[in-house]
Amino acid sequence: xxxxxxxxxxxxxxxxxxxxxxxxxxxxxxxxxxxxxxxxxxxxxxxxxxxxxxxxxxxxxxxxxxxxxxxxxxxxxxxxxxxxxxxxxxxxxxxxxxxxxxxxxxxxxxxxxxxxxxxxxxxxxxxxxxxxxxxxxxxxxxxxxxxxxxxxxxxxxxxxxxxxxxxxxxxxxxxxxxxxxxxxxxxxx
Amino acid sequence: xxxxxxxxxxxxxxxxxxxxxxxxxxxxxxxxxxxxxxxxxxxxxxxxxxxxxxxxxxxxxxxxxxxxxxxxxxxxxxxxxxxxxxxxxxxxxxxxxxxxxxxxxxxxxxxxxxxxxxxxxxxxxxxxxxxxxxxxxxxxxxxxxxxxxxxxxxxxxxxxxxxxxxxxxxxxxxxxxxxxxxxxxxxxxxxxxxxxxxxxxxxxxxxxxxxxxxxxxxxxxxxxxxxxxxxxxxxxxx
Ligand code: SF4
Ligand code: SF4
Ligand code: SF4
Ligand code: FES
Numbered sequence: 001x002x003x004x005x006x007x008x009x010x011x012x013x014x015x016x017x018x019x020x021x022x023x024x025x026x027x028x029x030x031x032x033x034x035x036x037x038x039x040x041x042x043x044x045x046x047x048x049x050x051x052x053x054x055x056x057x058x059x060x061x062x063x064x065x066x067x068x069x070x071x072x073x074x075x076x077x078x079x080x081x082x083x084x085x086x087x088x089x090x091x092x093x094x095x096x097x098x099x100x101x102x103x104x105x106x107x108x109x110x111x112x113x114x115x116x117x118x119x120x121x122x123x124x125x126x127x128x129x130x131x132x133x134x135x136x137x138x139x140x141x142x143x144x145x146x147x148x149x150x151x152x153x154x155x156x157x158x159x160x161x162x163x164x165x166x167x168x169x170x171x172x173x174x175x176x177x178x179x180x181x182x183x184x185x186x187x188x189x
Numbered sequence: 190x191x192x193x194x195x196x197x198x199x200x201x202x203x204x205x206x207x208x209x210x211x212x213x214x215x216x217x218x219x220x221x222x223x224x225x226x227x228x229x230x231x232x233x234x235x236x237x238x239x240x241x242x243x244x245x246x247x248x249x250x251x252x253x254x255x256x257x258x259x260x261x262x263x264x265x266x267x268x269x270x271x272x273x274x275x276x277x278x279x280x281x282x283x284x285x286x287x288x289x290x291x292x293x294x295x296x297x298x299x300x301x302x303x304x305x306x307x308x309x310x311x312x313x314x315x316x317x318x319x320x321x322x323x324x325x326x327x328x329x330x331x332x333x334x335x336x337x338x339x340x341x342x343x344x345x346x347x348x349x350x351x352x353x354x355x356x357x358x359x360x361x362x363x364x365x366x367x368x369x370x371x372x373x374x375x376x377x378x379x380x381x382x383x384x385x386x387x388x389x390x391x392x393x394x395x396x397x398x399x400x401x402x403x404x405x406x407x408x409x410x411x412x413x414x415x416x417x418x419x420x421x422x423x424x425x426x427x
Binding site: 092098106142157159 | 286287288289290291292295296301304305306308310311312313314316317319320321322323324336408414417
């Protein structure tokens with residue numbers, strides 16, 4: 001008898017802080033058991049940059065703040081059966097989305113960049129130019145949640161999500177049916 | 190139970206009420222929690238958020254304003270009503286700018302707690318409106334971040350009826366209805382940190398912020414980190 005096929009999982013960090021990937025480690029000892037049922041495709045955890053084959057689950061950290069994020073997210077949708085938005089940035093745009101509206105400005109992106117690279121008293125930028133190297137991915141007008149770009153199947157709330165809620169979700173998905181969260185473990189912070 | 194008291198039912202459970210009690214007041218006393226946002230203990234009822242909607246004798250009414258009546262048949266936790274409540278809460282998130290991870294109210298916030306209770310965890314189909322809204326930090330002791338205001342009017346009623354001041358009021362209509370202060374900015378009102386309107390719990394969200402006390406209670410140890418909203422009322426029933 002052959003062992004049951006392992007579920008293939010890909011992960012990526014888009015406009016996120018990597019905290020959600022760190023939170024994967026909060027699964028702690030249960031990771032050992034989990035890894036018996038899971039193998040990784042492209043992920044920052046193994047530094048694979050491209051899909052090697054179709055995946056069962058894609059886990060997305062962060063929303064979309066630039067065009068590269070959009071392309072990667074679309075690539076994940078094409079290559080994964082189930083797509084999970086992990087954490088508030090992926091779900092709502094999160095902290096990066098602060099640049100969308102809370103700037104008292106009609107031109108919030110410009111104001112954000114000027115504050116970051118030109119005007120702030122803490123800037124050390126001798127050229128006083130906003131970075132414009134053609135190699136940099138083009139910023140979007142706003143930061144978008146993943147669900148505004150592709151269809152998302154599940155989302156795991158939190159910033160970062162707790163090890164418990166990530167574990168619960170993965171276990172339910174690996175068992176073939178997701179029946180929702182216990183409200184006691186749902187947090188948006 | 191006095192001879193004027195009467196009974197009615199909520200989701201099939203018999204509830205005793207006194208004349209003049211609203212459906213919600215009678216439900217609270219019986220340990221049945223009906224979700225709410227604009228209603229707050231000790232303040233006059235306003236009936237504007239509609240999160241407390243129930244079906245009474247088949248008609249949708251606000252449980253916080255509708256009087257209980259003998260023999261009334263009330264439905265509350267039906268899938269239809271729960272879904273509607275969840276949509277109302279979701280729309281409030283989309284109408285303002287709610288970035289919970291950076292909000293001082295996170296964990297103490299009734300809007301967020303209602304989202305937890307009602308299971309607002311699925312991918313949204315609604316756009317985020319992302320309005321440009323002001324922050325008023327002019328007052329030495331109080332800040333007002335209207336990005337998070339849900340226009341519940343609790344501060345208005347607390348300031349008028351308890352503090353006898355009238356610091357807060359509404360302006361605009363419909364979706365444009367916003368909270369405003371009775372002066373150029375908060376520093377030019379007679380608002381004081383000791384006002385009931387400013388005290389913890391009156392503003393259900395992170396709009397009215399008392400300065401210099403933020404994050405004294407860490408995230409994770411706050412009211413709704415420990416208990417689902419409404420559980421304190423439901424405990425009376427057990
Ligand atoms: S949700 Fe929080 S932890 Fe996750 S990427 Fe965003 S900021 Fe980082
Ligand atoms: S007011 Fe409540 S819902 Fe809004 S950001 Fe703060 S914690 Fe989140
Ligand atoms: S400031 Fe707070 S209490 Fe006043 S209307 Fe807005 S949300 Fe309600
Ligand atoms: S709590 Fe009844 S309408 Fe808001």
